[in-house]
Every structure is written in structure tokens, then in C-alpha cells.
Amino acid sequence: MGGGSIFQEPVRISRRRQVRREKEEDEVDENFKSPNLEAERRRREKLHGRLMALRSHVPIVTNMTKASIVEDAITYIGELQKNVENLSERLHEMEEAPCEIAEEETDQIIKSEHETLDVKEEMKKLGIEEKVQLCKIGERKFWLKITTEKKAGIFTKFMEVMRFLGFEIIDISLTTSSGAILICSSVQILQGLCDGDSVDLEQTKEFLLEVMRSNP
Amino acid sequence: MGGGSIFQEPVRISRRRQVRREKEEDEVDENFKSPNLEAERRRREKLHGRLMALRSHVPIVTNMTKASIVEDAITYIGELQKNVENLSERLHEMEEAPCEIAEEETDQIIKSEHETLDVKEEMKKLGIEEKVQLCKIGERKFWLKITTEKKAGIFTKFMEVMRFLGFEIIDISLTTSSGAILICSSVQILQGLCDGDSVDLEQTKEFLLEVMRSNP
DNA sequence: TGGAACACGTGAGAC
């Protein structure tokens, strides 16, 4: 802001004040005394160096001033922390629902709507317990998650059922782990079948659950 | 680490040196002069406050000393940057190959082997161009990626082919986007079919490509 | 005791 916006060069001109000796006894003796002069010098250099190092680690620098360096470092740390938090959260989301796929600009809406459901908590205890989750994420789009027992041909059966129900599959993800299957999918009702009030979510869920439970 | 390991309290005792006036002309006049005394005081307080704020933003603090605060901040920023980089990388990996699933301890190996391939670059320009990528990621496990044109029933056909080839599907992900389909999958050869020298990668790739190209 | 770290007041340069 003000003047001296750059670090002054350490002038190091020994400008030791020359004041003549006096005959006082409480007077501040200034002939030449330096108990810790050089130590202090080293300390200052050290701090200066650290500050420059800090500055070099911070991408944006508003001012060369000491306080500004520290201030910028603080804001940068804040940004980094926020970044880590966001990335970490997104990573967890992806680990728990790997079928999240960018498609249109409605992506953000989809995500936030997912958040409002208690999907994440439920997902953690995905034992062998059979479960079907279905929620609307767009005009004709739905998000679907099925956990069930690992059975031969169950995926083919799932595909058949989706075709029967008139769902077009936008994206789908299947994962098997220790005898269980997890299916995540975004689906879309075929245009001809869209009759205003759309699908009965509960009914469809029950149907899917029943099909998954039935033995081949 | 030595003495004064805590910031001294600003004592503010006006210990203005009382030196009697002299009759010299170049002498440093020390009656009481303070052109910018208070401004300097404010500046120091400011820096002090910033440093304390910086300290409060850094979780681990080895020492209360000024230089240490800055030093710790630097190392912390380094950690955060590394963290962001790692998370970002992992996130991109997941976005590009969402079928990565924790199953055994071989997970790390799978990841690194994926990296050695030029999968990532190729994935970015996934036009409509048909492509099949297949690589071995374990004793009996393979990683598979197919990009092709969006055609009705192609996914069912894919499932049939995999069954025909004797591949058990561990996890699979399908994504559609503007007329194209992307399939990522980890598959495993059924135990009975594992005959030492395993599968011919090139041959299987060609076969898959041909099937994908053929019209239904 | 001596080394380390601090706050202080000051002169000087930059704008």
C-alpha cells in the first residue's frame, strides 16, 4: 500500500553512533557495546529467510510487505483446506456411488438431490440385505440403486426387467463384493411412455425388489 | 528452543531514556522524539496479530517462536498441496475409470498397472470411434474398456459374449453420452477355463471389436 | 552464565 513496498536491502553500514564519553554513572554507555548484536542479526536473517520461503510457497501475493506475506499465506491455507475438504468429500461420494456421471448441465442438481436423501448413510451398511432405492432426478430421469445377493444371471434379468418397464439405461455400474452385488444406474423413461404423472415410485420399487428376490 | 519461547507481552512501559541535553550540534538528540513511534507500534502489532492468526491456522506447531511459526506454516502448506494433488489425481482416476473397486489387497497393483498404459490420454478423445482395450491386471483378472456407437441391445450382446468367452464379471460400468457408449469392466476367467497360459489378449480384443461392430 | 527470542524506539527509503 504505502511506501517501501519492497524489502530494503540489509545496508549493514555500521552506523554506530558516536557519542562522546560522559562522566555520568546511570548514563547509557554507548562507546561500543554489542552483547548479542550478531545473534540478533542472525535471528533477523533467519526470520527474513523464512518469510521469503513462505512467500515462495504462496501463489498469489498482493504485497511484498511482511504482514501481507503472512496474510496471503493464511488465505492460501484456507483455500487449500477448503480444497482438500471438497475433494475428499467428492471422493467419498464417488466411492459410495460410483455411477455418478456427467451428462448435461443438470449434473449439479442431481448431486444435490442425491445429498438430500439418506443414501450415503444407508450405503455404508450394505450387507447382504436386499434393497432397492429409486429416486427422481429429472423430468424423465431416475436414479436407481440395488443391492442384492450374488446370483447367476441376475444382471441379465435386471436388464430384461428394465426393458419391460420401459426404462432406457443412461449409465449403469455393477460391483460385486463378497457374495453381494451393487447396481447403480441412471435411467430414463422412454418418450412414448411418459404420461404426465410419470411412474409410481413405490410400486416400481416393490416390483424390482420382488424380481430380485425371486429365484431364477 | 532457548529462552523466551513465548511471545513477550508488549510491556509498553514508557522507558524513554532520560539523557540530559547537551550542547553538541551533531549529537543524537534524545530528549523525547517520536516521529512515527506509534505507527511503528501499530505495524508491529499488526504483524504480531497476523503471525498469531497464521499459527492458529496450522495444526501442528513445534515451537512458539516467530521463525518456527512461519516454518511450520511452510511445511503445512506443502502437506496440503501434496494432499490436494493426491486427491485430485485419485478423483480423476475414478472419473475416468469408475469401475475401480476395492476387492483384495491387489488394489494398488491394479491401479499402478493402469497408469502405465496410455489409457488416460486415449480416453479423452473418445469420439464415436470404436475401440476395445484389454489388459491383464491379475492372475485371472482383466481390465476391459470398450467405446462404441450407441446401438439398441448392444449391452445385452456384450453380456452374452462375455458369458460365451467364459468371463465372470466382477464389476462393470456403462455410460452413454451423445450417441456413444463407454463400457468399463473388470472381469475374471472362470476357474475351470484357466489353462496356464491364459488368454490371447490380441485375439480376444479382435473378437470383441468384431462383435461390437456387427449389426444386430 | 550465556544463548535465544522478544519488543522497543529510531533513522532511512519509497511513494
Added chain:
DNA sequence: TGTCTCACGTGTTCC
């Protein structure tokens, strides 16, 4: 002009 920031040397306090 004044105001800002800097480096400097010092006294002091804490281990």
C-alpha cells in the same frame, strides 16, 4: 508533504 515499511541496535527475560 506525510505515511508506510524496513533493518538496525539495544535492554530484557527466559531457560
